[in-house]
Structures are given as C-alpha cells and as structure tokens.
Amino acid sequence: MIETQFIPKPYSKNLESGQFTWSSPSNIALVKYWGKKEHQIPENPSVSFTLDYCKTTTTVKFSKKETKENFSFEIFLDGEKKEDFKPKIETFFKRIETYLPLLKAYHFKIETSNSFPHSSGIASSASGMSALALCLLSIEKRLLEDISEEQFNQKASFLARLGSGSACRSIEGDLVVWGNHDDIEGSSNLFGIKYPYDVHQNFxxxxxxxxxxxxxxxxxxxxxxxxxxxxxxxxxxxxxxxxxxxxxxxxxxxxxxxxxxxxxxxxxxxxxxxxxxxxxxxxxxxxxxxxxxxxxxxxxxxxxxxxxxxxxxxxxxxxxxxxxxxxxxxxxxxxxxxxxxxxxxxxxxxxxxxxxxxxx
The missing domain is CATH 3.30.70.890 (GHMP kinase, C-terminal domain)
Known part of the structure; x- marks a missing residue:
C-alpha cells in the first residue's frame, strides 16, 4: 500500500458544524521502535500491548469558516488553554492536510484530558494524537460516502502515525504490529495492524x-x-x-x-x-x-x-x-x-x- 491511497475523493456531502469525542489508549511496546526515517517511517518493526485505563479523551468541536487560507484551532488540556501545544498540532495538520483536506475549512476547538499525569513517562503523545486523528477522521467520514470499519481504522492509524509514530499502535488492540516484517502478513510501515496470528491464553x-x-x-x-x-x-x-x-x-x-x-x-x-x-x-x-x-x-x-x-x-x-x-x-x-x-x-x-x- 502507498500513501496516495489515503487521499480521499472529493467530498460529496456538506457539514456546517458539530463535534466528535473519542477516547484512545496508550500502548507499551514489547519490541521497541527506536529510530525513524523521513515521514515518520520506522527503522524497524515493533509490537505493543494496547493499554486499557491509561487513555486520552478528546472532543473536537468544529464550525465552518469563511476562508480556507490557514489552519484555525485552539486547544485545551483539562479545561486550560494550552498555547504551547499549538506548534505540535500545527506540524501535525501540515503533515496530514493532503490526506484530510477539510482541515482549513473549519475552526476547531480541541478539548483533551488524560487519565494519567501529563509528562509522566506514559506515552501521552500516542494516546493524544490517536484520539485527535480519530475525531478529525470522523468528520471526514460524514463528508464522504460510506467507508468500512477496516478502512477507517487503517487511515486513522496512518494519520496518527504522522503526529506521533507510536500513536498508530493505539487505534486497535490487544496486540498491534507496526512496521514491515517479512513473517507478518499485512504489516506496514504506514500504519499499525492487529497482530494477525494465534495468541496463547497466557497472554x-x-x-x-x-x-x-x-x-x-x-x-x-x-x-x-x-x-x-x-x-x-x-x-x-x-x-x-x-x-x-x-x-x-x-x-x-x-x-x-x-x-x-x-x-x-x-x-x-x-x-x-x-x-x-x-x-x-x-x-x-x-x-x-x-x-x-x-x-x-x-x-x-x-x-x-x-x-x-x-x-x-x-x-x-x-x-x-x-x-x-x-x-x-x-x-x-x-x-x-x-x-x-x-x-x-x-x-x-x-x-x-x-x-x-x-x-x-
């Protein structure tokens, strides 16, 4: 699969405003991803346990704006406005705009909270970026003809990866593989997949x-x-x-x-x-x-x-x-x-x- 497959067809529907809320978990890698190429491509494959309690809950409220020249958004963590988060979100929007062309059409209010302490060493970027990607993709889903759950999860993982590499492993569970591996059918550098083979009851x-x-x-x-x-x-x-x-x-x-x-x-x-x-x-x-x-x-x-x-x-x-x-x-x-x-x-x-x- 190549990146261009995630570029959507022209939107067939209109949507003035609304909101979506997703909770997305953190994950803990068993085989570690460390080292990446351009465009958030991993140097090696990884596999992780998806967690349950440690998660980010994000609400994205959106309203159509008059011009499409710039990104327009504000972000809040636990109700407190976070200007210092904006550069990272701006970078994320720039990376995914080709695949999510709706981004400049709306103003977004992003409200997020974690079930664990921020900067506690738990992968808040994984849960946070995956939750945000899911909210944004939910908007696109309303603008398009039906897309399957598999297509939705795959693109959500693809988009999340462009915000934080390990975020692509937080969309599904309980074991997720990210990165090409010769022995694992369907594995990809572009998104995470559910581990596709038998897993013993011990795990x-x-x-x-x-x-x-x-x-x-x-x-x-x-x-x-x-x-x-x-x-x-x-x-x-x-x-x-x-x-x-x-x-x-x-x-x-x-x-x-x-x-x-x-x-x-x-x-x-x-x-x-x-x-x-x-x-x-x-x-x-x-x-x-x-x-x-x-x-x-x-x-x-x-x-x-x-x-x-x-x-x-x-x-x-x-x-x-x-x-x-x-x-x-x-x-x-x-x-x-x-x-x-x-x-x-x-x-x-x-x-x-x-x-x-x-x-x-």
Missing part, C-alpha cells in the same frame, strides 16, 4: 502496573532520541535485532512460553536504554530508583518463580508486566517492596485493552 488480559519513578519532563524528547540513531555506531545491528526478536515473539505468542517472553521483553527495554547511552550526545534516562526496582523484580522472580517482568519506555518509569493469574501476588509485592521507589508512592494499575472508542 490474554495481561497486566501492566506502571511505577511512576519520576513524573518530571523527560530529559530528552522522543523525537531527539530517534534522531540520535542516525549515524549511531550500533544502529544497524539494533534494527536487525528487532526483526529477529519479532520473529521469536511470534513463536512465543503461539506457544505461551513466558520464560522466553521475559527474556525478549527485558532485553528490548535494556537495549533501548543502551542505544541512548551510546549515542552522541549520550543520555542516561533511568534514575537510581529505576535500577532498584529492576533488581527487586529480578530477586522476586528468582525467589518465587513468578513470571513477572519489566519493560521501559524512553524514561525512568517502570512497566511491571505479569499474567492475570499472578495479579494478587504481584500487586502485594509492589505494595510491599516497590512503592517506596515511586515518586510520592504513585503507581497506576492497568491491563491489556482493545483500542479506541467513540463516545456519543
């Missing part, structure tokens, strides 16, 4: 408790981090490793082998941080408490034969992953041994979700 309703080790702004933005992969001495080996780990996970998802799952997921998390530590300039995004938590998880797993493990995004917070049948024991472990390493004792209990939802 159903998987749990993710997010330990908020550090709720501050990230030391380095994801965009800067991705760009550091250009010319990185280990970049090509990393991209090859991601392809290999995707193939290994396919076997693991089918067999339910939790021991092998743990090895790949934790290795991927540490590799992501190793790439940051060996870039130029270099960054250490983990905090001392991040390492304390990791060691506690390893010790608990060794003592109890638990199948709990961790993963990390490009920050200090720890995602504690575990099967549903261990929920009671792992939450007790978190309360007794890990909560002291969280900022103000804060953590979020979440689990696998099944994608974005339109709110009437």
């Amino acid at each position: 159903k309703n998987y749990q993710d408790t997010i330990l908020l080790v550090d709720k501050g702004e990230k030391q380095v933005s994801s965009s800067v981090g991705h760009n550091l992969m250009h010319g990185h001495p280990f970049a090509q080996q990393r991209f090859e490793q991601a392809h290999q780990n995707m193939s290994r996970l396919m076997t693991i998802f089918k067999s339910g082998d939790l021991e092998s799952f743990i090895k790949i997921v934790e290795s991927e998390a540490l590799t992501l941080h190793a790439m940051m530590m060996t870039s130029m300039p270099y960054f250490i995004l983990m905090k001392p408490n991040t390492l304390e938590v990791i060691n506690k998880i390893w010790n608990f797993r060794h003592k109890t034969d638990s199948k709990v493990c961790f993963t990390l995004d490009a920050g200090a917070n720890v995602h504690v992953l575990y099967p549903e049948n261990e929920k009671e024991n792992v939450l007790e472990f978190i309360k007794n041994e890990l909560v002291d390493y969280c900022q103000n004792g804060h953590y979020i209990t979440d689990q696998i979700g099944f994608g974005a939802k339109m709110i009437s």
Whole structure:
C-alpha cells in the first residue's frame, strides 16, 4: 500500500458544524521502535500491548469558516488553554492536510484530558494524537460516502502515525504490529495492524502496573532520541535485532512460553536504554530508583518463580508486566517492596485493552 491511497475523493456531502469525542489508549511496546526515517517511517518493526485505563479523551468541536487560507484551532488540556501545544498540532495538520483536506475549512476547538499525569513517562503523545486523528477522521467520514470499519481504522492509524509514530499502535488492540516484517502478513510501515496470528491464553488480559519513578519532563524528547540513531555506531545491528526478536515473539505468542517472553521483553527495554547511552550526545534516562526496582523484580522472580517482568519506555518509569493469574501476588509485592521507589508512592494499575472508542 502507498500513501496516495489515503487521499480521499472529493467530498460529496456538506457539514456546517458539530463535534466528535473519542477516547484512545496508550500502548507499551514489547519490541521497541527506536529510530525513524523521513515521514515518520520506522527503522524497524515493533509490537505493543494496547493499554486499557491509561487513555486520552478528546472532543473536537468544529464550525465552518469563511476562508480556507490557514489552519484555525485552539486547544485545551483539562479545561486550560494550552498555547504551547499549538506548534505540535500545527506540524501535525501540515503533515496530514493532503490526506484530510477539510482541515482549513473549519475552526476547531480541541478539548483533551488524560487519565494519567501529563509528562509522566506514559506515552501521552500516542494516546493524544490517536484520539485527535480519530475525531478529525470522523468528520471526514460524514463528508464522504460510506467507508468500512477496516478502512477507517487503517487511515486513522496512518494519520496518527504522522503526529506521533507510536500513536498508530493505539487505534486497535490487544496486540498491534507496526512496521514491515517479512513473517507478518499485512504489516506496514504506514500504519499499525492487529497482530494477525494465534495468541496463547497466557497472554490474554495481561497486566501492566506502571511505577511512576519520576513524573518530571523527560530529559530528552522522543523525537531527539530517534534522531540520535542516525549515524549511531550500533544502529544497524539494533534494527536487525528487532526483526529477529519479532520473529521469536511470534513463536512465543503461539506457544505461551513466558520464560522466553521475559527474556525478549527485558532485553528490548535494556537495549533501548543502551542505544541512548551510546549515542552522541549520550543520555542516561533511568534514575537510581529505576535500577532498584529492576533488581527487586529480578530477586522476586528468582525467589518465587513468578513470571513477572519489566519493560521501559524512553524514561525512568517502570512497566511491571505479569499474567492475570499472578495479579494478587504481584500487586502485594509492589505494595510491599516497590512503592517506596515511586515518586510520592504513585503507581497506576492497568491491563491489556482493545483500542479506541467513540463516545456519543
């Protein structure tokens, strides 16, 4: 599939004003996407669990305006006007205008809120950009003849990717693949797809408790981090490793082998941080408490034969992953041994979700 397939036919209907509301979840990558080419194309494939509780709810109110010269919008987070968000939305609109030509025809009031702390290290750009893309595409759907649910989800993922790469993995669930992979039919660099093969019962309703080790702004933005992969001495080996780990996970998802799952997921998390530590300039995004938590998880797993493990995004917070049948024991472990390493004792209990939802 090529990008031009997302350019719509001339709109056949008229719409003066209205509003749409969507909630869209964050996601946590198991195989990490790190490094991108032009136009938000990933250097390697990734696969993620879609989350459930951690989500962004966005309402877009729109009204037709007289001229179509410029974009016109205002944006609010939790009821507070956010001028500092406008440059990112402006960039997003410029990227998607070819595929969503309605953008200059309307004034938009964008109202958004998160179920989790902003800049807490949870991927708010993924949930936020996917929710916004869904609202905007819902307007286009009213202007066109019918489009199928599959076409709608595919284009929503395509548009979301142009706002934030990982946002393309938040449209559906529970496992989503983004990036071309020879072994995964239908996989694409342009949008995410639901993982198309058998998944063992072990991975159903998987749990993710997010330990908020550090709720501050990230030391380095994801965009800067991705760009550091250009010319990185280990970049090509990393991209090859991601392809290999995707193939290994396919076997693991089918067999339910939790021991092998743990090895790949934790290795991927540490590799992501190793790439940051060996870039130029270099960054250490983990905090001392991040390492304390990791060691506690390893010790608990060794003592109890638990199948709990961790993963990390490009920050200090720890995602504690575990099967549903261990929920009671792992939450007790978190309360007794890990909560002291969280900022103000804060953590979020979440689990696998099944994608974005339109709110009437």
